[in-house]
Amino acid sequence: MHIVLLGKNGQVGWELQRALAPLGRVTALDRHAVEYCGDLSRPVELARTLRALRPDVIVNAAAYTAVDKAQAEPELATQINATSVAVLAKEAEALKAWLVHYSTDYVFNGSGSIPWQEQDPTAPLNHYGASKLAGEQAIAQYCSRYLIFRTSWVYAARGNNFAKTMLRLGNERTELNVISDQIGAPTGAELIADVTAHTLRQTMQQPALAGLYHLAAKGETSWHDYAVLVFEQARRVGVPLALTQLVPILTTAWPTPAARPLNSRLNCNKLEAAFGLTLPPWQHGVKHTLTDILEQAIEQA
Ligand SMILES: NC(=O)C1=CN([C@@H]2O[C@H](COP(=O)(O)OP(=O)(O)OC[C@H]3O[C@@H](n4cnc5c(N)ncnc54)[C@H](OP(=O)(O)O)[C@@H]3O)[C@@H](O)[C@H]2O)C=CC1
Ligand SMILES: Cc1cn([C@H]2C[C@H](O)[C@@H](COP(=O)(O)OP(=O)(O)O[C@H]3O[C@@H](C)C(=O)[C@@H](O)[C@H]3O)O2)c(=O)[nH]c1=O
């Protein structure tokens, strides 16, 4: 089996390089790839690359993920998150290949407090969410063999994420204000990659499993309470922090270019039932990955 992985150096892409390896030959590309094109802002060259490589599976971990910046450059976000994803879908269909793709809790408007199910109405609040939704819709329209995973609040030891931002700011500042009324589940790139490998293998043997799934760690928290855990772990291993006060604030007190959903809870029952999986509590992965991040921090200090 030949897998083409796009976005190999992102949080999820990096972990997929590891998790997909036992499934077959992996051609891992990023946007700077030289021999082939792995750049989602160049759809023509991208299609040419896929026709040349003729993969059995395309796994797309590349995306435009700068949520606030997307408000200022919506065309580029749409190109990468939707227009080029439509190209992937059409090329996958022509090759009779499988397409694996990732989407986000930000396709929802965040109303209420019930965890969102796959079929619930979408209504993105910002351009990133709208572009990701358009990507999902293109896949459903053009491709018959696909897995789309909507996940949330992704973190990893490698790459940029909220936990690492908190550690950096906690080292620089004595006081931090962090939003306590946006609720979701921090989900590790390792978990996403491992679940991808498992479900892809099963779906290729049982194509009726194809479709859209929510994939997030169990439980829920706010950004503020997530930050509390991050700093607890940092103190536990003796990382020096300037921070003395972590203040919970409301979203209304933190204006940003992009609006964000208050309710980012994802109901993952469909995934667990279809594949016989049990998703772990969000704290497990966060603690595990923080151990890696904090060891790096201590080595660098
Ligand atoms: N991060 C999160 O909190 C969440 C992410 N998701 C989704 O999960 C998936 C993986 O996200 P994650 O790993 O966290 O994202 P990252 O931002 O860590 O990685 C995205 C990767 O895409 C690459 N990329 C950006 N533009 C292009 C381009 N034009 N061509 C090719 N590659 C490009 C980036 O490269 P470079 O570094 O060079 O810019 C980066 O390596 C995405 O679909 C995302 O929408 C869903 C929910 C939450
Ligand atoms: C840095 C900082 C952020 N915040 C808030 C802003 C925001 O609501 C929340 C998280 O900040 P971030 O910039 O990490 O948020 P953001 O980049 O919007 O995170 C999102 O990324 C995209 C790609 C997704 O798909 C989502 O699932 C989600 O993970 O914390 C504070 O309250 N205080 C702070 O000091």
Ligand SMILES: [Mg+2]
């Ligand atoms: Mg971000």
